[in-house]
Amino acid sequence: xxxxxxxSRVAAAVFGGYAATASGVMLxxxxxxxxxxxxxxxxxxxxxxxxxxAYLLTLLWSFSHSDLRRVWLVxxxxxxxxxxxVTALAVSGRAV
Amino acid sequence: MRTDFRDxxxxxxxxxxxxxxxxxxxxxxxxxxxxxxxxxDRWMMPETRLSxxxxxxxxFDNTVLPHVQHLAAPGTSWRVSLASARTPFHTLRYxxxxxxxxxxxxxxLRGELLDGPHTAGASGFFFPFHFSLHLGTAGYWIAGLAxxxxxxxxxxxxxxxxxxxxxxxxxxxxxxxxxxxxxxxNLTGVIALPFHFMITLSGLVIFFAIYxxxxxxxxxxxxxxxxxxxxxxxxxxxxSRPAAHESVGNVASVDAMIAEARRxxxxxxxxxxxxxxAGDAAGYIAVRRSFANEVRRNxxxxxxxxxxxxxxxxxTASTVVKVQRFLAGLHFLQFDHWPLRWLYFxxxxxxxxMIGSGLLFWLAARRRQSRANRAGLHVVTAIAVTTxxxxxxxxxxxxxxxxxxxxTLDGRAGTExxxxxxxxxxxxxxxxxxxxxxxxxxxxxxxxxAIGAATLNWGMTGQHPIAALQSDMPAIAGVDLMLLxxxxxxxxxxxxxxxxxxxxx
Numbered sequence: 250x251x252x253x254x255x256x257s258r259v260a261a262a263v264f265g266g267y268a269a270t271a272s273g274v275m276l277x278x279x280x281x282x283x284x285x286x287x288x289x290x291x292x293x294x295x296x297x298x299x300x301x302x303a304y305l306l307t308l309l310w311s312f313s314h315s316d317l318r319r320v321w322l323v324x325x326x327x328x329x330x331x332x333x334x335v336t337a338l339a340v341s342g343r344a345v
Numbered sequence: 346m347r348t349d350f351r352d353x354x355x356x357x358x359x360x361x362x363x364x365x366x367x368x369x370x371x372x373x374x375x376x377x378x379x380x381x382x383x384x385x386d387r388w389m390m391p392e393t394r395l396s397x398x399x400x401x402x403x404x405f406d407n408t409v410l411p412h413v414q415h416l417a418a419p420g421t422s423w424r425v426s427l428a429s430a431r432t433p434f435h436t437l438r439y440x441x442x443x444x445x446x447x448x449x450x451x452x453x454l455r456g457e458l459l460d461g462p463h464t465a466g467a468s469g470f471f472f473p474f475h476f477s478l479h480l481g482t483a484g485y486w487i488a489g490l491a492x493x494x495x496x497x498x499x500x501x502x503x504x505x506x507x508x509x510x511x512x513x514x515x516x517x518x519x520x521x522x523x524x525x526x527x528x529x530x531n532l533t534g535v536i537a538l539p540f541h542f543m544i545t546l547s548g549l550v551i552f553f554a555i556y557x558x559x560x561x562x563x564x565x566x567x568x569x570x571x572x573x574x575x576x577x578x579x580x581x582x583x584x585s586r587p588a589a590h591e592s593v594g595n596v597a598s599v600d601a602m603i604a605e606a607r608r609x610x611x612x613x614x615x616x617x618x619x620x621x622x623a624g625d626a627a628g629y630i631a632v633r634r635s636f637a638n639e640v641r642r643n644x645x646x647x648x649x650x651x652x653x654x655x656x657x658x659x660x661t662a663s664t665v666v667k668v669q670r671f672l673a674g675l676h677f678l679q680f681d682h683w684p685l686r687w688l689y690f691x692x693x694x695x696x697x698x699m700i701g702s703g704l705l706f707w708l709a710a711r712r713r714q715s716r717a718n719r720a721g722l723h724v725v726t727a728i729a730v731t732t733x734x735x736x737x738x739x740x741x742x743x744x745x746x747x748x749x750x751x752x753t754l755d756g757r758a759g760t761e762x763x764x765x766x767x768x769x770x771x772x773x774x775x776x777x778x779x780x781x782x783x784x785x786x787x788x789x790x791x792x793x794x795a796i797g798a799a800t801l802n803w804g805m806t807g808q809h810p811i812a813a814l815q816s817d818m819p820a821i822a823g824v825d826l827m828l829l830x831x832x833x834x835x836x837x838x839x840x841x842x843x844x845x846x847x848x849x850x
Contacts, residue, residue, distance in 0.1 A: 263490075271557055279563030289564040290579035291665035297553035297560045298669060301546060305496045312497075313353040339566035 254317065262311035265324035270307055272331035274300040279338050351505055358501040362703050363725065365494045367732035370700045372491055374736055375475035376544075377693030378467060380678060380686060381827075383431040384820035385467035389747045391806045392460045393450055394818055395433045405599045405618065408456030409435055414596065416449070418442045419624040420588060427616050428453040429637060430681050431820075464747050465758045470765070471740075476548070479762075489556050495545045502534060523709040526702045533699040540692040541699070547676035550669060582646050582660025589627035597654030599630060606632040606647040609659060613638065620651060629657060637681045641667060642674040704729045727776035727783070734787035735772030737831070741794035742768035744828075748801035785842040788835050795832030799825045 274296045281292040311320050378385065387393050409425055417423040421440035428435050435451040448469075450459040477484035534541075549556065565572035577583040603615050616635035622628040628651035634643050644666065648658040662670060674680070678689055708729060711722055746764040750757055776783040802825060803809040810829075813821035 271559065274557050275559050275563040278560045279566065282564055287665075288579070288663065289561075289568065290576055291663050293560045293564050293576055294553070294580055294669050295665050297557040298550050298672075300553070300557050300560075301493075301496075301549045304493060305500065308493065308497050309354075309357075309500060312357045313350055315349070335563045335566075338563065 258312065258317055258320075261317065261320050261324060262308050265321060265328070266304060266307040266311050269324040269327040269331075270300050270304040272328045272335070273303065275335050276331040279335050283338075354501040354504045358498060358505055359707065361494050361498055361501075362700075363707055365491055366700050366704045367728045368487070368491050369495055369498075370697060370704075370732045371478075371736060372475060372488060373693060373696045373700060374740075375471045376548075377690060377697060378471040378740070379475050380690045380693060381820075381823070382467040382472050384824055385471070386432075387818075387820045388802065388824040389464050389466045389744070390450075390462045393432075393434050393462070394806075394808070394821065395452060395454075396817060403453055403456070405603060408453060409437065409451055409618075410596065410599055411456075412437060412449070412451060412458060413439065413620065413623070416441065416447070417620075417623045418444070419592065421623050422619065422621045423623060424617065424619045427614075427618065429616060429635070434459060461752075463752050463757045464761055469758070470743070470762055476552070485552060485555050489549060489552065492545050492549045496542070496549075499538065499542050499545070503538070506531075523706055523713070526705040526709060529702040530699055530706055533695040533702065537692045537695040537699070540689075541696055544676060544692075544696075547672040550672045551676055553669070580663070580666050581644050582658070582662075584631075584646075584648050584658040584660070585621065586627055586629065586657075588622040588625045591626040592624050593626045593628070593652050594624075595652050597650070597652060599632075601654055602630060602632050602647070602649045605649075605656065606634070609647060610634050610645055622651075626652060628652065636674065636677075636679045640674040640680055641671045642677060642679065643667075644670060701729075701733050704733075723777075723780060726781055727773060730776035730781075730783045730787060731769070731773040734784060734791055735769060735776060737791045737835075738772050738787055738794060739765045739769035741791065741798055741828075744798045745794055745801060748798065748805050785839055788839045788842060792832045792835035792839060795828045795835060799828040799832070 277299075278289075278292045278296040281287045281296065282289045287295070307324070311324070314320050405425075405427075413423055413425070416437070417439040418441055423437065423439040425438075426432070426436040433453070435453050437449045437451055439447055439449075441447050448462060450462060451457070452459055473479060476488050478487060480487065554560075561572040561576040565575055569575035574583070574585075599618060603618070606615055607613065614635045614637075615632045616637065617633040619631045619633070620628065621630075629648055630651045631646050631648045634645035636642050644660055644662045646660050647656065649656055678686065704725075708722070708726055711725075743761055743765040746761045750760060754760060772787060775787065779786060802821070806821075808816070808818065808821050810822040810825045813819070813825065
């Protein structure tokens with residue numbers, strides 16, 4: 250593996266993987282109390298706890314998937330969609 | 346399983362292990378020592394070696410409250426951890442008139458302030474080292490990254506094995522170093538695998554609020570002006586109210602608050618009393634239920650008005666929070682159970698051996714390759730030496746400093762910690778200078794320092810292990826016996842290293 254590829258892969262897995270996991274956790278914590286009877290506090294604790302195994306799987310996938318560009322695209326896509334949805338939920342919630 | 350996937354896991358296991366193995370070893374070592382932090386505290390603080398604790402606690406109002414009122418600066422908060430089976434004294438933490446945080450110990454029977462403490466002790470040095478590396482916020486994140494790396498190492502380590510069970514029953518200590526260290530790595534890795542996965546995952550789960558800090562923003566976006574405070578109140582009962590900025594002389598009976606809280610809980614004792622806004626008309630006091638008889642770190646807290654003793658708020662955790670607190674309790678190990686405590690200690694040491702032997706295997710395998718990068722190898726060897734025998738020597742230097750430094754020394758607790766870091770830096774410089782010969786030399790120093798520390802304890806306090814056992818101080822005897830065991834095994838390893846001529850490296 251060339252050095253630049255290695256740096257890109259580590260960055261994708263560690264930082265991209267964290268961004269995707271953390272934003273996904275935030276989205277689930279926002280959605281669960283809205284669509285299920287789960288209390289907001291419980292949703293936060295539950296999703297944040299599940300964030301660790303989710304990050305673990307993301308790391309393993311990012312390191313083992315052969316197509317590095319696809320890894321960046323998937324992680325970036327999850328992050329963008331989650332962050333936008335959470336923002337939209339927050340804005341619409343405040344408007345109501 | 347596809348071969349390219351296994352290859353990827355193999356590269357991942359090696360890459361992460363070599364870069365973060367040293368850091369993981371430090372975290373595992375400090376965590377393993379923290380299993381017995383209260384016992385090491387009593388070894389380091391001779392003034393707290395009180396006789397066995399008492400079945401019933403004496404009056405808080407008579408023995409503790411006068412000190413709180415006298416010492417805690419007006420408007421500040423304070424906290425008292427009540428005496429228990431492992432700590433036969435109350436610990437008072439308060440802010441003094443100069444704004445400094447102070448820790449004092451109180452004899453629960455006589456209500457007198459004990460001298461000292463003249464040291465941070467294991468609970469003030471090894472324990473925070475374990476999760477924050479004494480680096481503040483950055484330290485929590487580095488430890489968190491190391492925790493995730495550990496999970497990656499565990500999973501990739503299992504996946505690269507073709508024969509997990511066969512490797513488990515294979516140990517060839519007499520074989521050449523690469524093979525023997527790989528066997529030791531596999532043996533300790535497999536035997537304590539469930540423990541290592543549990544302890545790492547639960548360690549991360551404890552700090553979920555640090556590692557996923559934005560989670561409540563989504564969940565509370567529309568319902569609360571202060572998402573984090575609202576979340577902390579709803580999940581963990583962090584009740585609060587602002588100060589009235591109006592002083593009040595009267596403090597209600599804390600004994601009555603403890604009795605009322607115990608009545609609400611249906612019997613179990615309290616283990617902590619906290620106060621906010623000392624001496625203020627809006628001051629309040631919280632009583633927390635003890636964890637001693639359950640794994641879960643409960644959040645059963647009852648809040649009272651400090652001036653009139655009226656009950657203000659009682660928290661009971663939800664099921665999801667109870668699960669989180671159970672995982673935290675598995676990790677914190679604050680329940681009273683000696684066989685389990687020793688098992689945690691043994692599994693923690695197995696973790697240290699697993700990480701250390703993994704590093705050794707990589708080094709030994711690289712050394713046999715003719716094309717290996719010699720300079721890089723030298724640095725990784727130095728790091729491996731520094732995080733194994735060097736770390737033991739720094740730890741032992743800290744314990745020896747605790748016995749040698751005069752009690753009257755200004756800033757003594759800080760000096761002890763400086764001794765740790767200076768000794769560690771010296772070990773690193775020594776390892777860089779001596780290369781692989783540093784193993785044997787530092788191992789000999791471990792033997793000397795460990796036996797020296799136990800001897801110093803005998804000389805300064807008169808409590809050699811037999812005397813400690815006779816005066817009902819198993820904690821002191823236990824620390825001394827562990828030091829002697831470490832010292833004699835280090836001496837045996839030194840002899841073997843000299844005989845095998847492994848020093849040429």
